[in-house]
Amino acid sequence: MSSGAKQLLQIAKETTVGTTPATFARQTLAFTEVSLNQSVDKTESASIVDNRLQQASMITGAEYSGDIKAEAQYGAYDDLFAGAAFNNWTTNVLTFGGTTRQTFSALLGYTDIENYHTFAGLHVNTLDITIPDSGLITFGFGFMGMKRTPASVAPAGTITPALTTPRMSNVSVGDILVDGVSVKGKACISSFSFKWDNSMQVQKCLGSGLEIAAILETVAKGTGNFEMAWATESAKIYEKQFTNATISLSIPITDTLGNKYVLFIPKVELKASLATGGNSDILKSSFEYTVVEQAPTITRTPVVVSP
Template sequence: MSSGAKVVTAYAKQTTKTVPTTGWKILPNIKNGLSVNNTLTDSEMLSGSRIKSAGMVTGGEVAGEIETELQYGVYDELLEAAFFNEWQADARNTKLKKLSIGDTKKMFAISKDFSDINVNHVFTGCVINSLKIDITTDNLIKANFGVMGQGYQHSKETSFAKSPATATVGKPASGLSIGTIKKDGADIGICVESFSFEIDNGAEVQKCLGDNIYGGNIVAMLANISGSLTLAYGVKSHDLIVNQLTGATVSLEIPISFNETDKYIIKIPKMQVSGEIPSPSGSDLVTVDVSYTVVEESPIIEKHQA
């Protein structure tokens, strides 16, 4: 029998098809949902009886989500991978780095060890296809990384993660960690109850004839970047959602502070919004749900450090 508390996840950058033997790091997480699924295709051959012939494995998929609590600096490599880019230093400010959507694919090997029963899994050629950041009141900020992979192995002898570095303890954040939210460069001026930010890289697994059951390549398509806000209903939130009548774009900034100096700022230069007019009952606190889609310019995550 295994305990969920004894599941250990680690990851390492991967540059070849083989499992890395160095560079492993423990990855703190709430839940590692990575799994493997194979396709068993039935045979249609008749063999002289009514018992069907054995099927054959003809394909497979490596995929899943890694759910975490957003911590300062701990998931920077995975954020890079989700943006298909690298953190860029700011020429005028050595304490500032920026991350935007790019075309640089990063691959990882990710292990999932049930350490108490010594059953060990590794998923290779992994790409971060999606990212979701959820911010609500009264909760820690959550981040979900959607993973697609190209290989899988298992072992009942030893972990594939060789001598992993111990987990980095990061600084968490909550809904109380959010600073002044800005719309078009000025204070949004209305209560924001929740905010979400999502990247879907639209990655596709390319399979070719031959020995590549989980795919030989992963190719990112058009990035779909979207999210939502829940706002108290008032003149300011009305002024935001009426932009859907013309398709006009607005900008948004969400600062996440981990202490006085260390913070991320999610900046969305251009987004189009949509939302329905609220229909509350007499006992409801009136809010409006706003959906947005990022257009024309890349969103940016700024990393400010001491």
């Protein structure tokens, strides 16, 4: 029997897609949930024999996929952000929708029963950033991989401990900008989410066995939603959907040490409904948005410590 507190998750960037580095130096990741898994496709037999019993099925394929969910920390998941964006950080700015493929090998371990699984060729298919009205900000990463190797002993390699930068919460969010202008005092955004989806598909090839030959990205999609208290400013934003006018969004998040991320989405189309509620409710409306035409960016600013 295994304890949930004895799980570990460690990750390393690959230099060759689908190949775990020979020197498996890896970074420990903090997480709240992990669902990395191998599943198999089976085809039932249609053979007729001299009885009415179903014949055994045959395994005809496999899938390696799953999610990692984590509490937001500055710097802890920047490599995974870059994998989702298909780009590199350039002068601390990451632009989504690039063409630079970055893949990972991950070790999922159950240390109390000495059971370990190395997933290789992990592509970051989806990224989720969720900011609640009260609570910790969360990051979510959805993976598609190419193979899995089980073992009873953890692979050799240098292990870097998990980062200890402070977690980020709804209190970490700074002055939100809509079209470059602060909404403070005019409107109240109470929650916010952003999702990036690379719409990846598996390429199957004969001769690869149960391993995946390639994973290909298709159209990139950015979506999300935010809730606003109903006010004159939110009513103006609501009207924009009827002319298909776009807005920009800028969401700054700063931890207690001063490390900062800014998610900037230059153009989104909106969909929303009028506010409804009872006589004891604070009226609010939910806005859904779709990223169009221009790529979102994340800018990171590490705190500068004076000597």
